[in-house]
Amino acid sequence: MEISKPVATCVRAAPNEQVADTKQETRGLVRTRDIDPDSVKVVRKLLAADHEAYLVGGCVRDLYLRRKPKDFDVATSATPEQIRRLFRNSRVIGRRFRLVHVYFGPKVIETSTFRSAPRSDDDDLLIRHDNEWGSVEDDARRRDFTVNGLFYDIETGRIVDFVDGLHDLDAGVIRTIGDAETRFREDPVRMIRAIKFAARLDFQIEPECWAALLNCAGDISKCSRARVLEELYKLMRGGASRRSFELLHVSGLLAHIWPPFVELLDDPTPAPSRLGDAPPHHPAMRLLRHLEALDDYVLETRQDIGNGVLAAVLFAPFLADEELQGARQELDRQVDDLMAKPSVYLGVARRDRELARQIIMAHRRMALPSRGGRRRSSLVQRQYFHDALIFLGISVEARGGDGSELRQWQALAEMSREGPVEPSESRSRRKRSRRRRRTPEDGRAPTHRGRRRPEAGQ
Template sequence: MNPTARNDAKLALRIIPREQHTISRKNISKAALRVLYRLNEAGYDAYLVGGAVRDLLLGGHPKDFDVATNATPDEVKKLFRNCRLIGRRFRLAHVVYGTEIIEVATFRGASEEEGVEGDRHIVDGRIVRDNVWGTIEEDALRRDFRVNAMYYDISDFSVRDYVGGIKDLEDRVLHLIGDPSTRYREDPVRMLRAVRLAAKLDFRIDASASAPFAELGPLLSGVAPARLFDESLKMFLAGYGRKSFRMLEECGLLKFMFPATARALKRGDKALRSLVEQGLENTDARVAEGKSVTPAFLFAVLLWGEVRDLAHTWATHGKDINEAWARAAMHVVAEQCQRVAIPRRFTITMEEIWSLQPRFEQIQRKKVFRLLAHPRFRAAFDFLLLRAAESPAIGELGQWWSHAQQLPHETLAAALPLHQANAAGEAEPARAGAPGKRKRRRKPAAGKSGTV
């Protein structure tokens, strides 16, 4: 750690005995307990650390359990046959029990003196390799937030707090350990982690921790896009996506992650904001219900405003409508992937969801049935429903397609026109939505079928 950051952080050990905290071993995974006990029995210090301790103290149920120890990675590997060593930047031991992986990290040191075991490499203030081993006190100072620097001691079941994490839990606030600017320069992703953690825990970010965002936010453009994709998934697909999005925008960091989204929202489009927030809320609800979620749909929601506006602009300048949508999608995806590396398997789905939106307006027999049979119909239809706030016509269109899916094939076919009603291609979806109520097919009046 930079000496300035280290000197700004104060150590004041507070030990909370078993009878004074709420952590119970029955809420810790059996795999994590096996690792802790094995290390302890072999004569090493062994602690549950980080988010698991934080969440257990808050009454939560962690999914991941990390262990900190004074055993080196090689010593850990000798104790566990089911262990593999990973990482160059941070050397770690992964102990594998079936589908569960317990991450074991050796205490990180703060010393940069010669002769200290391990190695550290810093470029322009950023830690690119850090394998200097140290003491538990040094390890506590190396962690990001105070609430993540508490240790559950398997030897006596106490909790060790070196930097005031317990008080921050009580105050529901996030403080960085050390000088915030220095810590963000070491790793700019810590700014995103502050937002994500505050959203997850419903905490506030202390002013000292959020103050550098405006100045240091541009550092996020230097972070590997693949890493930012992983951070995006943690932020938006973990059940608190809407809160994360709002905080990301309030903190001024959205434009560094999703520049197209920030631009579109800055234009003051209330319908777009409604679509984005409703999409995030729906995703949070699915996560809470244990249902599957896909990054493709969510990224399609986040980038919709820019794609739609570009497609409409190019279409009004004489571009073929399909070409306009394809070009807009490619342009927005290409820009976004420079910041967040969305895998191609997801961008293909996003582009299909977008390109199908104008096809919902084509109320014509062959086109309706062709769209109903499209493999991305369901995702595109759900997206159409999110767009209801864009205009009354889009809302009626969503109702028409909802009704159409409930009709028998023959009834729907009999109610649909073979061709567009006029050259303008104008239509009234609500009128088209009433076919099931008529007993015989009627020829639609001019201007009452086609597109919205």
Template sequence: MNPKARNQPVPHRIPREQHTISRKNISKAALRVLYRLNEAGYNAYLVGGAVRDLLLGGHPKDFDVATSATPDEVKKLFRNCRLIGRRFRLAHVVYGNEIIEVATFRGTSEEQGEGDRHIVDGRILRDNVWGTIEEDALRRDFRVNAMYYDISDFSVRDYVGGIQDLKDRVLRLIGDPATRYREDPVRMLRAARLAAKLDFRIDPEAAAPFAELGPLLSSVASARLFDESLKMFLTGHGFKSFRMLEQCGLLKFMFPATMRALMRGDKALRSLIEHGLENTDTRVVDGKSVTPAFLFAVLLWGEVRDLAHTWATHGKDAGEAWSRAAAHVIAEQCQRVAIPRRFIITMEEIWLLQPRFEQIQRKKVFRLLAHPRFRAAFDFLLLRAAESTAIGELGQWWGHAQQLPHETLAASLPLYHAGSTGDLDSARAAAPHKRKRRRKPADGKSGAS
């Protein structure tokens, strides 16, 4: 017997009547790809997170296909196909706004597989060795992600015990955890993200190497970590992902400035971050827009604020202190997570507008109200309410000011106020109030004699 065949897993086949996956919950585009590949004589299966989520009763948005066809063979079958990637060669079949990712079965042995693999210090830099479906299952990360839906007979194939892990609600890695994390350190982040998303626990053996191997995340491309950040924090389970990153000891490798600020015991900062993430999760669930700029402004606020206050205390101009603090924190963060420039500009504006909320003068108030980033900066001010009573009352003042007609607000504000450099008494003194209506006598006549 071929020694390679002896080591391959034996599939556990779950027939249609014993699982909950229905073609009604699979996108038409994915079904087209599966049927076309099968009709052309190739094996093709729905695989990964879509199968996992369908078995859990969810409604996945992304559908991946694994097939015996090579990328070039896939491209010949689909005119609407483009090949991408050098590290992992993939085919993207495009139907309107939907992209079906098609991957050739990955092999475990370069000797008998077709293609090439490049490994440095245990890390897979390129992996384009083709193999069998059994080998492909062993190459996947978590057992719950290594199940295949067979469109030919509507069964589910489980090669590594994924069904049992779904029942146990646990994430277990396929193979030795330390080896798998060295191959791709992002798997550690994926473990935290999936545990948060699925409300699963991470198997102790899978979590054990985090402390030792967490530093490997510094070798991951910063652009890739930006994408991972969006998956963690902008898909409806950001609050749980943040908590899980902290629990796993991985937050400091992604957001060192955030971790430093939290370690100073700042309860108000934790409140700001957690409420910001909870609000973002709610917006995602409600189908409202969210922006990475606000997310990163929330996560990095503590370090920016503390640096700005420190430099201002040591004699720097307040405006310069805030600008330098923002630039310093962003430069450090971008070494870990590559934040695009368009988001950085918005982050800086949100931060630099915060001290301007304390300046209650007529011209400055109206100038701030007209600023294109006022709404985002005001929402950020409301998140800061736990910092102090003064900040909370400032938020209330600005919330009320926005509701007043222009003329009413202008009449209530001084052209200049001596305490307008951040003193809350200034806000109280200039606070707009609605005029009380005089109560009429019972006989309907005015009270004037």
């Protein structure tokens, strides 16, 4: 992943010193109009309570690169309990890594306390608790990569850099803060994050960092499947999932994260050393095409995508076109096989597995020729239809369809938003003829089911 980028000269923080004076050097590098106003409110309220507080991490990185940050995080000297007392619209979350979510409607400003290096009493470097408070410099040196170790001072307009993060941003390099192997063994999920940032930012991974990643790949199995899967979902929502999965495969991480994936690659043809070298109809190539189509959708719409759609993107490529369009019973069996082993091993939640199943089964109905308005309108009313429509668009692009089915379903969805979708005349519901009520003239008294006939005079 060789990237040719000019390396600009930038001011670096000296050890134990909070940047001599970078206001001149960083003036104008962060446009204040791009900063979320609610994050500014959080910082200023913490400052007013005599705490240190900065914007931190990915938002500072993205602001510097002129990219729109997805989230704004705050780091402060205040403890979680002090933060909670300051903000009524907040709650403390996490045990391994305690922090505070400050809510502004649906928006969350994640606010964490400065941390220092946790104490370890054994040779196992894996961090199981990370709640040792420290200074702003301690916090910078506890972060994963130099490009994420930057702080932005709202009051002075300075970028505070203790870890040469500005230098690496200018150079286009992903580098760990401190010894790479130590940092990966402390938290193996950092290896997935290294790949995610390299792919998303189109940066190169620093050689020592890449060598450590290859050496520590097996440690990813020490992490909970829920954390690993959540990082994969974030990776898939970032607009560079194809490149990320190629790097996950080449690094050996994917084999440890999802062993059934490798088994599926080995059947019916040998797994390629690089995903992109697989034959056109190999599951690996179908997966890459789906990931590329997902990236196009993410970058074009900027919409958040649910876990069910992401799970369907992962699993559906292992079904051949003829299986997706074949008999329902056979597709049922194939989807059951996928959900029974690969999705469970990956740790996909039962709710998301069921939603992915519904999406894949709906895809069969949506991709087949129309079977009448009644069935189509009933599908549009399903709760999972919107997700199924997103997946249909991704699948059409990945499989090279002409898009006619997608346009038909999009038109039907638009009609349903305007009002109930009327079934076509040929499939309209027949009115049931009402049974004539029997009378005494028919020779039998009418029956009164469910209640007793009133007696005369009652």
